[in-house]
Amino acid sequence: MTNTTTQANSVELKSVHKYYDQFHALKDINLTIREGEFVSFLGPSGCGKTTLLRTIAGLENCTDGTILLAGEEVSHKPARQRDFGIVFQSYALFPNLTVAENVGYALKSQKKPKQQIKARVSELIELVGLNGMAERFPAQLSGGQQQRVALARALAPNPKLLLLDEPLSALDAKVRHNLRAELKALQKKTGITTIMVTHDQEEALAISDRIAVLNHGEIEQIGTPDEIYTHPSTDFVAEFVGTINHLPLTKNKPAIVVRPEWIKLFNSPSEQRHQCIILATEYRGATTRLTLESEATTEPLFADIATADCKLNHFHTGNIAWFELHPLVYQLQEEESQYNEQRATEPLIKQTQSRNSADKSTNKSTNKSTNKSTNKNTV
Numbered sequence: 001m002t003n004t005t006t007q008a009n010s011v012e013l014k015s016v017h018k019y020y021d022q023f024h025a026l027k028d029i030n031l032t033i034r035e036g037e038f039v040s041f042l043g044p045s046g047c048g049k050t051t052l053l054r055t056i057a058g059l060e061n062c063t064d065g066t067i068l069l070a071g072e073e074v075s076h077k078p079a080r081q082r083d084f085g086i087v088f089q090s091y092a093l094f095p096n097l098t099v100a101e102n103v104g105y106a107l108k109s110q111k112k113p114k115q116q117i118k119a120r121v122s123e124l125i126e127l128v129g130l131n132g133m134a135e136r137f138p139a140q141l142s143g144g145q146q147q148r149v150a151l152a153r154a155l156a157p158n159p160k161l162l163l164l165d166e167p168l169s170a171l172d173a174k175v176r177h178n179l180r181a182e183l184k185a186l187q188k189k190t191g192i193t194t195i196m197v198t199h200d201q202e203e204a205l206a207i208s209d210r211i212a213v214l215n216h217g218e219i220e221q222i223g224t225p226d227e228i229y230t231h232p233s234t235d236f237v238a239e240f241v242g243t244i245n246h247l248p249l250t251k252n253k254p255a256i257v258v259r260p261e262w263i264k265l266f267n268s269p270s271e272q273r274h275q276c277i278i279l280a281t282e283y284r285g286a287t288t289r290l291t292l293e294s295e296a297t298t299e300p301l302f303a304d305i306a307t308a309d310c311k312l313n314h315f316h317t318g319n320i321a322w323f324e325l326h327p328l329v330y331q332l333q334e335e336e337s338q339y340n341e342q343r344a345t346e347p348l349i350k351q352t353q354s355r356n357s358a359d360k361s362t363n364k365s366t367n368k369s370t371n372k373s374t375n376k377n378t379v
């Protein structure tokens with residue numbers, strides 16, 4: 001991607017802080033969202049996701065820092081002067097207006113010509129899959145349908161930015177799942193720059209181009225779903241976005257995150273397999289979560305095994321089995337080693353210009369100590 005600040009519909013935050021009286025809710029937020037990107041703010045309750053979204057919208061003032069929308073500074077502009085559409089968890093539709101009237105509401109307020117409003121409303125009703133429901137009232141719609149209306153209403157004035165505050169949380173699992181896929185398709189079709197707040201890691205992984213993981217008002221990591229899941233930069237990110245086992249595989253190699261589905265289980269030994277006992281099983285439908293105890297590790301391991309394999313191989317509580325790690329784990333460890341070596345040598349190069357060689361070892365150990373995850377298990 002090219003320089004984001006020149007992109008028409010990008011969002012840029014520089015050193016943004018937000019205080020509620022003495023409480024520091026957002027701490028030095030630096031973030032660039034590219035035109036057409038779908039970015040999710042993910043994190044536990046109270047970490048500041050909604051505050052960050054509302055600050056971008058101008059529904060909260062930022063205490064310090066700069067916010068640019070489409071290259072224009074809006075840090076102190078009121079919400080009505082920022083060009084966004086917003087969808088809340090609670091739908092917030094006008095109960096006394098029909099679907100068509102709800103969708104066309106903003107256009108009517110802008111005194112657009114009637115024919116233009118009618119055409120745009122029809123286009124949007126079709127876009128969100130509500131054909132034939134234009135004359136219904138919100139109370140005559142399901143939750144998923146109401147959220148489609150809210151989405152159409154937010155998109156009607158053709159805003160530069162779409163803000164979604166937990167838009168799917170109030171829906172039941174099946175509807176949420178379907179609407180999530182539709183939302184992603186719709187966002188790609190319209191190309192609108194979108195920010196979504198969610199506390200649901202699976203949802204964020206499924207729908208986003210990039211995810212910003214927040215913790216205590218700070219961005220812990222921003223990256224693609226795969227970067228966040230496979231290369232979490234802190235223990236907090238690793239544990240929030242899935243389950244982890246920490247395994248330093250060989251001495252002098254970095255400890256890395258091993259996801260439960262990266263453990264393979266067998267009912268016979270081999271050279272690279274480690275014997276274990278199955279301490280517990282948790283049925284999850286397609287997969288079963290096994291807790292394994294092994295002399296090769298100092299802590300129990302979590303392994304997600306296809307339920308069909310568990311049945312065939314009698315992986316039941318109390319039984320003996322043998323585990324090995326998926327080859328991906330060794331590849332990731334190699335990548336991690338190279339990355340750490342790079343990090344350790346970069347400052348050294350700079351230092352040789354100004355310091356003597358005796359400083360090198362100190363610097364290297366400092367870098368090592370900042371590496372993520374100290375580990376307990378050894379395989």
Ligand SMILES: Nc1ncnc2c1ncn2[C@@H]1O[C@H](COP(=O)(O)OP(=O)(O)OP(=O)(O)O)[C@@H](O)[C@H]1O
Nearest residue numbers: 020023025043044045046047048049050051052199
């Ligand atoms: N108006 C307010 N006055 C004082 N503190 C507030 C206000 N709004 C939010 N906070 C505090 O700021 C912090 C962040 O709140 P925020 O609603 O942004 O969190 P969140 O990550 O969206 O959480 P959730 O997922 O539960 O909605 C919380 O500790 C909250 O109590």
